Amino acid sequence: MSLAVDLVMVLLILTAAVWTILARDRRDAVIAFIVLGLLLSLVWMRLLAVDVALTEAAVGGGATGLVLLRACARLLPVEADGALPGLRLQVAVGVLCAVVGACLAAVILSPPEPAPSLAPAVAAHMEDVGLKNPVTVVLLAYRALDTLLEKVVLVLGLIGVWALAPDLFWGGRPASLRAAVPSGTLTFLARVLPPIGVLIGIYLVWNGADHPGGTFQGGTVLAAMWLLVMMADLGDPPETRALRLRRLVAVGPALFIAVGLAGFGMADGFLSYPPGYAKPIIVAVEVALALSIAVILGLMVAGPAAKEPDQ
Amino acid sequence: MSLLLDLFTIVAVSGGLFFFLAGTVGLLRFPDTLTRLHALTKADNLGLGLIVLGLLPQCPDIVSALKLVAIWALVQLGGATASQLIAEFARRGGGER
Amino acid sequence: MAEFLFAAAAIVLVLTGLGLARMLWGPSPADRMMAAQLLGTGGGAIAVLVAIAGDMTAVLDIALTLALLAAFAAVALTLGEPGSKRRGGEE
Amino acid sequence: MTPATLYGLCAAALVAIGLFGLILHPSPLRKVISFNLVGSGTFLFFGVAARRGAVAGFLGDPVPQAMVITGIVVAFAATALAVALLLRMLESGAPTVDGPPEQPDDLSP
Numbered sequence: 001m002s003l004a005v006d007l008v009m010v011l012l013i014l015t016a017a018v019w020t021i022l023a024r025d026r027r028d029a030v031i032a033f034i035v036l037g038l039l040l041s042l043v044w045m046r047l048l049a050v051d052v053a054l055t056e057a058a059v060g061g062g063a064t065g066l067v068l069l070r071a072c073a074r075l076l077p078v079e080a081d082g083a084l085p086g087l088r089l090q091v092a093v094g095v096l097c098a099v100v101g102a103c104l105a106a107v108i109l110s111p112p113e114p115a116p117s118l119a120p121a122v123a124a125h126m127e128d129v130g131l132k133n134p135v136t137v138v139l140l141a142y143r144a145l146d147t148l149l150e151k152v153v154l155v156l157g158l159i160g161v162w163a164l165a166p167d168l169f170w171g172g173r174p175a176s177l178r179a180a181v182p183s184g185t186l187t188f189l190a191r192v193l194p195p196i197g198v199l200i201g202i203y204l205v206w207n208g209a210d211h212p213g214g215t216f217q218g219g220t221v222l223a224a225m226w227l228l229v230m231m232a233d234l235g236d237p238p239e240t241r242a243l244r245l246r247r248l249v250a251v252g253p254a255l256f257i258a259v260g261l262a263g264f265g266m267a268d269g270f271l272s273y274p275p276g277y278a279k280p281i282i283v284a285v286e287v288a289l290a291l292s293i294a295v296i297l298g299l300m301v302a303g304p305a306a307k308e309p310d311q
Numbered sequence: 312m313s314l315l316l317d318l319f320t321i322v323a324v325s326g327g328l329f330f331f332l333a334g335t336v337g338l339l340r341f342p343d344t345l346t347r348l349h350a351l352t353k354a355d356n357l358g359l360g361l362i363v364l365g366l367l368p369q370c371p372d373i374v375s376a377l378k379l380v381a382i383w384a385l386v387q388l389g390g391a392t393a394s395q396l397i398a399e400f401a402r403r404g405g406g407e408r
Numbered sequence: 409m410a411e412f413l414f415a416a417a418a419i420v421l422v423l424t425g426l427g428l429a430r431m432l433w434g435p436s437p438a439d440r441m442m443a444a445q446l447l448g449t450g451g452g453a454i455a456v457l458v459a460i461a462g463d464m465t466a467v468l469d470i471a472l473t474l475a476l477l478a479a480f481a482a483v484a485l486t487l488g489e490p491g492s493k494r495r496g497g498e499e
Numbered sequence: 500m501t502p503a504t505l506y507g508l509c510a511a512a513l514v515a516i517g518l519f520g521l522i523l524h525p526s527p528l529r530k531v532i533s534f535n536l537v538g539s540g541t542f543l544f545f546g547v548a549a550r551r552g553a554v555a556g557f558l559g560d561p562v563p564q565a566m567v568i569t570g571i572v573v574a575f576a577a578t579a580l581a582v583a584l585l586l587r588m589l590e591s592g593a594p595t596v597d598g599p600p601e602q603p604d605d606l607s608p
Contacts (some may be wrong), residue, residue, distance in 0.1 A: 005418045006502045010509040012425045017513055017536055021431060021520035021529075027485075028431075029532055034481050036432060038444070039450050040539055041470065042421075043506060045455060047550045048558040050466045052542075054473055055568045059575050061448070064475045064535065067575075069484040069527055071582045072529075075589070084523050093522050101515030108507030108547065117552025118562040134561035135568065145566060150569045157576035164587040179486045181403065185395040187485070189479060190386065197476055204469065212466040216572050217473070224477060231483055267495045300579040304587065321456050324416050328423070335423045338446060344438050347430070348496045351442050354424075355449050362416070362453050362456075363460065364459045367410065378468045379456060386449060389478030391496055393445055396482050401438040 002225030006046070013039050020303030027077070030068040031143070037061040039148030050212035051135040054204070058220035066227065067301055130279040132210035139214065140282045143273045148260065151253040151289065154296050158249065160239055165304035174299070175306035180231035190232030197225035205290045215286045222277070226298045237302040239309055245295065256285050316368040323365025330358035344401040347392055355390035359383055413461035417454045441485050448478050475480030507547040513540030527585045531578060538574045542567045 004140040016036040023029040037060030044053035084090055122142055123135055135245045139147045165172070179186060203219035208214030229235050238245050259281055267274045273281050330353050337350020363383040370376040424447045433444035452471045459467035524530050542584030545563040552560030 005421065005500065007506050008418075008422055008425060010505060012421075013509055014512055014516075015428055015432075016577070017516045020518055020532060021524070024529055025437070026532075027437050028440055028524065029529060031437065031444055031481075031485075032431060033532055033535065035428065035444045035447055036536075036539065038447050038474070041453060041474070042451055042454060043543065044546060045458065045467060045470055046502065047506065047546045049546055049549060049551075049564045049567075050464070050470065052546065052564055052567050052571075053467075054471050055571050058477065059471055060539075061474075062480045064575055064578055065481050067485040067579050067582050068532065069481070070487050071586060073487045074586055075528065079488070085525070090523060093519055097515040097519040097522075100518060101511045104511035104514055104544070105499045105508050108504060108511060108544075111551060115548075115551035117554050117560045118568070119552055119554050119557045119560045122561050123557070135565050138561045138565035139568065143562065146566070146569060150573055153573055154576050157580050160580045160582045165585050179483070179485070181399070181486070183396060183399055183486070185392050185399070186483060187386070189392040189483070192552070193476070193479075196385070200472060200476055204473075207469070211469075213469060215570075216568055219536055221473065221476065222478060228480070231487065240534050250519050260432065297575070300576060300583075306548065307523060320409065322414060324413065327453070328416055328419050331420055331423045331453070334446060335427045338427050338442060344436060347439060347442060351446055354446055359449055359453050361421060362420075363456060366413075366456060369413075369460050371463060371465065375412060375460070375468060378465075380470070382452060382456060382471045384479055385472070385475035386452060387436050389480075390445070390449065393479040393482035396479070396486050397438050397441060397445075400486050401436060 009039065009043060011047070013043070026231065027069065027072045030065065030072055033068065034061055034065040037065065050219070051133070051214060054212060055220070058217055058224065062224050063220055063297060063301065070301070091098065109217035114245040128275065128278065129273075129282070131211060131282065133208060133214070135212070136185050136208050136214050136282075138288075141273065141278065141283065144260070148253070148271065150258050151256060151292070154247065154293065155253055158296050158300055161300055161304055163304070165240075165306070169305040169308055171239060172305040172307040172309040173239050174237040174304060176233070176236055177230040177302060178232060182233065186232045187234065190228050192224040193231055197221055197228075201225065201290075201294070205286060208286060209283055215290040215293060219290040220297060222290065222294035223297035223301075227301055230298075230302065237299070240299070240305050241309055245299075248295045249292055249299070252285075252289035255288040259285055319368055320365045327358050327361035327363075327365060330354055330356075330361065334358055339407045345398060348398055348401075352390060352394050355386055355394075359386050410461045413457045417457040417461070419449050420453045420457070427475075437485065441482055444481055445478070448474055452478075503547050505603040506543060510540045510547065513537070513543060516540075527588075528582070531581045531585070532583075535574065535578060538570070542570055545570070566597035 014086050016032050020029050020032040023032060040060060041056040044056055114199050122138055125142060126137055129137050202219045204213040205215055205218030230237055263270050263272040334350050334354025338347050341347045341350055360383055363379045366379055367376055427443045431440045434440055436472040452474045455467050455471035472498060514537050520533030522532055524533060545567045549559040549563040566606050
């Protein structure tokens with residue numbers, strides 16, 4: 001019974017994946033990709049990884065879909081888009097990809113015994129940190145350096161997006177996200193939903209210490225609400241040169257680095273927390289990170305500056 | 312009492328499943344975009360609504376029950392807005408080339 | 409009771425999964441988006457059923473996130489349309 | 500066959516399908532989407548490893564799970580950067596299979 005349900009799920013995923021590649025229109029491909037994100041979120045739930053399911057639901061279905069659909073909107077429709085090259089090449093590449101897939105499948109079918117796991121190592125440190133959500137413990141204590149570097153990647157990504165602005169527009173506002181035709185319904189949604197969404201975002205961040213949830217999930221939800229407001233034309237994207245905005249981008253990573261450096265003096269070294277104070281420090285870092293993630297994700301979707309800065 | 316509540320859950324959730332069936336059949340069988348949209352909202356409103364209603368007696372605590380109601384309310388809001396937007400989109404011919 | 413709720417979740421998955429046929433047939437992007445919309449609602453229903461049946465209240469948060477972002481993809485779809493002069497560009 | 504194994508095979512298929520599109524699609528946007536498919540497959544791989552490593556009272560090994568969360572966010576950042584790059588490329592008039600760029604008024608001198 002249970003395996004039959006999983007088979008159905010896999011079948012649906014493969015349908016969405018194949019259609020993502022084969023759809024002629026690029027917008028159809030993006031819709032298929034959004035469907036795939038929803039399905040994957042259910043798969044993560046099935047694999048009992050609730051934290052990941054939350055991330056996939058917020059990022060996979062929401063944020064990535066928005067970026068891709070917005071790109072579609074700015075490209076002219078052309079017939080040739082979905083056209084794949086000749087059949088002979090398709091077969092050759094298909095065989096090559098099938099071989100790669102078969103190799104990966106072989107790895108899955110011959111797993112090492114016993115299965116390797118770092119869970120005991122994490123369990124040994126759960127007490128010291130004082131949080132009950134193992135994933136948050138890994139993200140902010142056990143492998144905190146990874147998380148810090150990932151924040152740096154996010155900031156670098158944003159700088160990369162901003163750097164694509166023509167010199168003339170540097171520091172100006174990104175192109176507006178508003179819908180092509182104004183809609184009263186959309187305005188209504190953008191007035192009603194954000195207060196609720198912000199509450200849920202804060203809840204996810206706060207809940208992340210002891211239950212599934214956390215900075216990414218909460219931050220993404222906050223970013224989504226901001227984007228909704230921008231799409232309904234209730235607020236333009238801010239000028240990228242605004243100092244307050246740049247401070248918000250930097251506050252999370254900066255606090256994280258400061259806490260890391262403080263570890264040299266107050267604990268065992270970089271990114272180690274003084275015993276007994278781990279939980280409050282981690283929660284403070286999480287709050288700052290969530291703010292930064294929300295702003296960074298929102299600005300990455302908004303894109304590079306497309307207008308001269310106001311005088 | 313517990314038996315009665317269980318019975319209520321089974322009836323309500325089955326009702327929800329029926330409306331999901333109705334939504335899917337409508338989405339697949341109805342002739343044009345706007346009628347299909349009508350079928351879709353049945354799943355949003357009544358499908359999820361009845362399932363949430365049926366699950367309420369089974370909730371372990373009051374917070375879960377409140378979350379269930381919030382989920383339904385959010386889907387109402389989101390689903391109704393999405394339907395409206397999709398309908399406007401289809402009417403303007405955004406669907407066709 | 410738990411078995412019944414798990415079975416109900418499986419049925420919702422099959423039903424909303426069948427809706428994916430609309431994603432393949434189209435004919436318009438609006439129709440395809442409806443398949444995604446149905447699956448989003450179905451995903452929320454599956455999450456609440458599994459959360460209560462398996463006594464994993466954390467799963468309710470997944471449903472909450474899905475419900476919150478239910479309209480998001482549909483809003484994004486209307487950003488740019490063929491036939492309109494401006495496609496998400498600047499004034 | 501356990502569900503984890505089944506999803507592992509699904510992950511392998513996702514990587515293969517994504518790779519196919521990544522190699523064959525001429526359009527850059529379609530390449531970006533295909534690349535995201537490869538990414539999703541890879542993440543699912545990690546999920547299977549996490550599910551198998553469920554010991555010490557955890558439902559899954561939290562280390563791969565945390566890495567997947569990091570990975571999803573980085574993949575999003577990469578997608579956003581790639582899309583911005585692609586749009587800029589079109590606006591600057593570079594000929595691609597995506598056709599001529601739209602005429603944004605704000606870019607006219």
